[in-house]
Amino acid sequence: MSPEIVQKLLQAGKVAAQVRREGAAKLRIPGASALEVMDFCEKRIQQLGGQIAWAQMALNETAAHFCPDDEDKTVMKEGDVVKIDIGVHLDGYIADNAMTIEVGKANKHHDLIKAAQNALTAAIKLVEPGRQLWELGEAQYSEAEKMGFTTVKNLCGHTIGRYKVHDGISIPSYNNKDKTEIEEGWQIAIEPFVTNGRGLIKEKPPSTIFMLETERGVRSPHARKILEEVKPLQGLPFTTRWLTRKLGKGAVAFGLRELQQNGSVHAYPPLVEVANGLVSQFEHSMIVGKKTTVYTRHADDEW
Numbered sequence: 687m688s689p690e691i692v693q694k695l696l697q698a699g700k701v702a703a704q705v706r707r708e709g710a711a712k713l714r715i716p717g718a719s720a721l722e723v724m725d726f727c728e729k730r731i732q733q734l735g736g737q738i739a740w741a742q743m744a745l746n747e748t749a750a751h752f753c754p755d756d757e758d759k760t761v762m763k764e765g766d767v768v769k770i771d772i773g774v775h776l777d778g779y780i781a782d783n784a785m786t787i788e789v790g791k792a793n794k795h796h797d798l799i800k801a802a803q804n805a806l807t808a809a810i811k812l813v814e815p816g817r818q819l820w821e822l823g824e825a826q827y828s829e830a831e832k833m834g835f836t837t838v839k840n841l842c843g844h845t846i847g848r849y850k851v852h853d854g855i856s857i858p859s860y861n862n863k864d865k866t867e868i869e870e871g872w873q874i875a876i877e878p879f880v881t882n883g884r885g886l887i888k889e890k891p892p893s894t895i896f897m898l899e900t901e902r903g904v905r906s907p908h909a910r911k912i913l914e915e916v917k918p919l920q921g922l923p924f925t926t927r928w929l930t931r932k933l934g935k936g937a938v939a940f941g942l943r944e945l946q947q948n949g950s951v952h953a954y955p956p957l958v959e960v961a962n963g964l965v966s967q968f969e970h971s972m973i974v975g976k977k978t979t980v981y982t983r984h985a986d987d988e989w
């Protein structure tokens with residue numbers, strides 16, 4: 687990895703960590719609006735010199751992949767377990783990080799949150815060239831179990847590439863027997879999800895998050911306009927309100943349906959724990975070297 691690329695990753699990571707912390711602080715306040723905080727996060731990424739990859743959040747039994755649309759009325763309630771997942775890039779070089787907070791001051795879910803922090807910390811300690819992926823999974827699972835929880839088995843960390851959120855290799859959160867060895871130069875995100883439920887998630891449509899996969903011929907002008915908007919993202923995700931604000935709600939619904947049907951666009955609906963367990967998550971991005979560089983750590987992060 688060239689020094690220029692490393693520099694971009696470090697810079698993207700700094701912005702991602704800062705916005706994650708600022709967004710989390712806002713979400714902690716009862717009555718905070720999901721829509722307002724996500725809009726704030728996007729604006730803040732740009733103010734700090736980053737490019738928006740995504741700003742997502744998820745409440746309680748939802749593990750990931752929620753983005754409010756413009757009609758969304760969700761507000762934070764005392765005791766809600768809230769995940770915030772912020773992606774920032776510079777020139778396609780991505781920093782991916784997430785954290786969990788509990789809304790208000792009751793501190794009812796301290797252990798659930800702490801278990802995911804510990805799982806992430808334990809896995810990061812093991813990252814080095816030659817380490818097998820199952821070992822990272824085992825470490826995460828064991829931290830969750832120690833505190834009476836389990837990890838979500840069908841959610842994984844991942845390698846990251848240029849403009850690629852998921853670059854092909856999954857980092858398990860339990861011992862899945864994957865003997866793949868970590869290599870120097872890999873860019874990875876580790877993101878344990880911990881739950882008091884069964885440890886599995888399922889998709890719960892409808893989706894407000896999409897990604898352009900392969901561009902196929904389209905018929906409607908609505909679909910064509912959406913393609914024009916999302917092509918410059920080069921495969922990074924987009925959320926519906928970015929489009930509806932420019933093209934209108936009806937046009938976006940119509941156009942997205944066509945793009946999904948012809949296989950151009952893939953939907954990423956909210957992921958909900960199958961037993962409606964509460965879910966916590968922490969995530970850092972890192973570069974694997976002789977020494978691991980975690981590039982999304984904020985000075986106030988204790989993990």
Ligand code: CO
Pocket residue numbers: 782843844875877969
């Ligand atoms: Co990630």
